[in-house]
Amino acid sequence: FTENTHIPVPASSGTIPVYEAVGNGTMNVNIDTSFWGYPNAVAALLVPANGGSVVTLDYSQYDIDFGTYDIEGNKVTASTSGLVVPANIPIGIVAQDVYSDFRGKYLNYYSPYNKPIGILRKAYINIPFVATDKFDEAYSATFTDDTIYGNLWKVYAFIYDDSTDLTPGAFVKSDTHGKFIVESDNVSANRTIQTVGRIYTVDSRFPKGLLEYVDTYPGSMVTGTDTGGLPDMLFVFAHQAIYYATGSTPSIQDVVNAVKAGIFGIANIQVDI
Known part of the structure; x- marks a missing residue:
């Protein structure tokens, strides 16, 4: 939930770009009454939770390549200022991918934004965790740097914090980009308006169930021999995090060893908003 500032709302009297026009321009329509x-x-429109802090979401090369429009109706370029999202409070977590709003940009394209988006307010979820103190020491890098965190937050769901804070019972909240962090490791602390739940368990005891012997195709990153028996979501996330930290592709065993060392693992979070 956020204030309307900076983000056009459905009942706005303004316009939005929907078509590529002749001469590389755009065709604009009314944001509320037009067919498009x-x-x-x-x-209402949803934005990533930001833990109650104003944040600027910068555009990436993907936005430039795709032809994303900014809130003024202009195509994004390398010099376009990011979207300023006011301080907000969490309303839940989305249960599936949320797609770009293509509108009428491509002829005969069915716009995914018309499809319902499920929002969970009470649930148990499993996501990768990163013990940042162990990560920084192991790879002589800082997990929260743009070269690492900046490449991960747009793609993966995860929780990160020091290993001493990633403990069962700890309250969790959103960081500035919709990723989980520990709000308080005091299990007797009071909830706040930013609290989204508690850590239920943290687990680095992998592989399990002899999954390391299940034959999977090399390069597929499907749970089995190609992930060293790690769950695929954990393997892919840890693999990419190590790559961004070191600049080289880790081996399957490198990733497995990092999990066994407690740098990565799976956090089970009780979402309660």
Whole structure:
């Protein structure tokens, strides 16, 4: 949930770009009443939770390549200022991928934004964790640097903090980019408006169930021999984090060893918003 500032709402009297026009321009329509505007079923627009801090979400090369429009209706370039998202409070977690809002940009394209997006307010979820103190020591790098965290937050769900804080019962909240961090490791602490749940378990005891012997195709990163028996979501995340930290592709055993060392693992989080 966020204030309307900086982000056009469905009932806005403004316009939005929907078509590529002749001469590389755009065709703009009313944001509320046009066929290509927001249907009446859309009550509000969602943005990533930011832990109650104003944050600027910078555009990437992907936005430039795709032809994303900024809130002023202009195509994003390398010099475009990022989107300023006001301080907000969490309302839940999305249960699936949220796709770009293509609108009428491509002829006959069915816009995924019309599809319902499920929001969970009470659930148990399993996501990768990173013990940042162990990560920084192992790879002589800082996990929160743009070259590592900056390449991971847009793609993966995860929780990160010092190993001493990633403990069962600890309250968790969102960081500035919608990723989980520890809010308080005091299990008797009071909830706040930013609290999204508690850590239930943290687990680095892998592989399990003889999955390391299940034959999977090399390069597929499917759980089995190609992940060293690690769950694929954990393996892929840890693999990419190590790559961004070291600049070289880690071996399967490198990733498995990092998990066994407690640098990475799976956190089970009880979401309660």
